[in-house]
Amino acid sequence: MKQKQSIAVLFYIRKSMSTHSKFSPIYMRITVNGKRAEFSLKREVEVTKWNTAAGLMLGNSETAKSINQYIAYWRQLAYDAQEKLIKDGKIVTAQSIKNQMTGSLPNQRTLMEAFTFHNDRLLERVGIDHSPATHVRYQTTKGHVLEFMQAKYGTGDIYLSQLGTSFAADFYHYLITVRKCNPNSSAKYVKNLKRITRVALLNEWITRDPFMGFSPAVKPVDRGFLTMEELEQIEAKKMVSPRLEQVKDLFIFACYTGLAYIDVANLRPENISKGINGSLWINTHRQKTNVPSNIPLLAKAAVIIEKYHNHPQAVTSDRLLPVLSNQKLNAYLKEIGDVCGVTKNLTFHLARHTFATTITLTNGVSIESVSAMLGHTNIKTTQIYAKVVQKKVAEDMEKLAQKLARPNMDSTPKQKKGKM
Numbered sequence: 001m002k003q004k005q006s007i008a009v010l011f012y013i014r015k016s017m018s019t020h021s022k023f024s025p026i027y028m029r030i031t032v033n034g035k036r037a038e039f040s041l042k043r044e045v046e047v048t049k050w051n052t053a054a055g056l057m058l059g060n061s062e063t064a065k066s067i068n069q070y071i072a073y074w075r076q077l078a079y080d081a082q083e084k085l086i087k088d089g090k091i092v093t094a095q096s097i098k099n100q101m102t103g104s105l106p107n108q109r110t111l112m113e114a115f116t117f118h119n120d121r122l123l124e125r126v127g128i129d130h131s132p133a134t135h136v137r138y139q140t141t142k143g144h145v146l147e148f149m150q151a152k153y154g155t156g157d158i159y160l161s162q163l164g165t166s167f168a169a170d171f172y173h174y175l176i177t178v179r180k181c182n183p184n185s186s187a188k189y190v191k192n193l194k195r196i197t198r199v200a201l202l203n204e205w206i207t208r209d210p211f212m213g214f215s216p217a218v219k220p221v222d223r224g225f226l227t228m229e230e231l232e233q234i235e236a237k238k239m240v241s242p243r244l245e246q247v248k249d250l251f252i253f254a255c256y257t258g259l260a261y262i263d264v265a266n267l268r269p270e271n272i273s274k275g276i277n278g279s280l281w282i283n284t285h286r287q288k289t290n291v292p293s294n295i296p297l298l299a300k301a302a303v304i305i306e307k308y309h310n311h312p313q314a315v316t317s318d319r320l321l322p323v324l325s326n327q328k329l330n331a332y333l334k335e336i337g338d339v340c341g342v343t344k345n346l347t348f349h350l351a352r353h354t355f356a357t358t359i360t361l362t363n364g365v366s367i368e369s370v371s372a373m374l375g376h377t378n379i380k381t382t383q384i385y386a387k388v389v390q391k392k393v394a395e396d397m398e399k400l401a402q403k404l405a406r407p408n409m410d411s412t413p414k415q416k417k418g419k420m
Helices: 062-087 094-101 111-124 132-153 165-177 183-202 226-234 240-254 260-265 299-307 310-319 326-340 348-363 367-374 379-405
Strands: 010-012 023-032 035-048 272-274 280-286 292-296
Touching: 023 062, 035 062, 035 094, 062 094, 062 111, 062 132, 094 183, 111 132, 111 183, 111 348, 132 165, 132 183, 165 226, 183 292, 226 240, 240 260, 240 299, 240 326, 240 348, 260 310, 260 379, 272 292, 292 367, 348 367, 367 379
Parallel strands: none
Antiparallel strands: 010 023, 023 035, 272 280, 280 292
């Protein structure tokens, strides 16, 4: 019968390794027959709140409970690793226990390392099949995850092998309660986080999906749009300055083409060509998805192109139209909304929604055609606009039904005047 070797487990902090004056990282030491193996738990603790004798954090705060539970988890992991090595007939050493606990991965990665790997690779593909905004989105997600770990666990990193569903659920809760993100934005950040672990899985840094089973739902959002009356109000209004007139024209152009800001800004003269019916078309690719977006050029959009044909800004930049920054456009649009008496929050993206609803779907253009013109990769995205149109029809019919239900006072017989 094999002799069960005893092991000693110690948890301590390394003050000399402290990244700042207040916190120090927690280390675990395994000792077998006088031989040691040590590694960081990727957690930090406030130096003044560490109990050296017990190898635990002092107090009953949520942070202390979390840290101490984490330490208990690793202590048990060490004993479980010892049992497994004995069961498998392997030599029990401090190093073999450590390897068993950490999955025996010589190049074990952390979550922040995986984020850096993914984001750096993504940056290399910006301008090829990814937009700068996509890279910014993942960098923002990385920042939120880092802040979450520091707040929840007192550390700036964690091994991928230590991740579980509770990590994603707690991150989602943190975004909503601490960062005050709305549920949809929070769900999208979790989706970005799950992308990182999928990359880790593909690179064989982990053997399972740690977040499987947790997918917070994204609730449908009503897409705002202008009615035809509101759009005509803006079209008819003469702006007091050339700059406001330019912004108004760009907005109207987007209303009649459905192009997003970046796609309008990227349009070049060569993007206009004759289609199979002999009419002019806009032929481009959406920067966001690199999906083709081919749109027949409506008369009102064509007039605006002609108006700015020789504009110095457009000519110098070899662009179809003189486009300002998105920030400036949206700032001027708020002013235009006030001038035109439109109470809705005018943004450049509202023009895209207006094209999908008021200009096309409401006028009987098929949802398949609208989806193709908008450059959607999935028709379900376009169906959101169709639901908006259906809702508007339902509201209009409800008003009509109420009007028809009211007694028609004009048709009520009038009593003749006279003596009773």
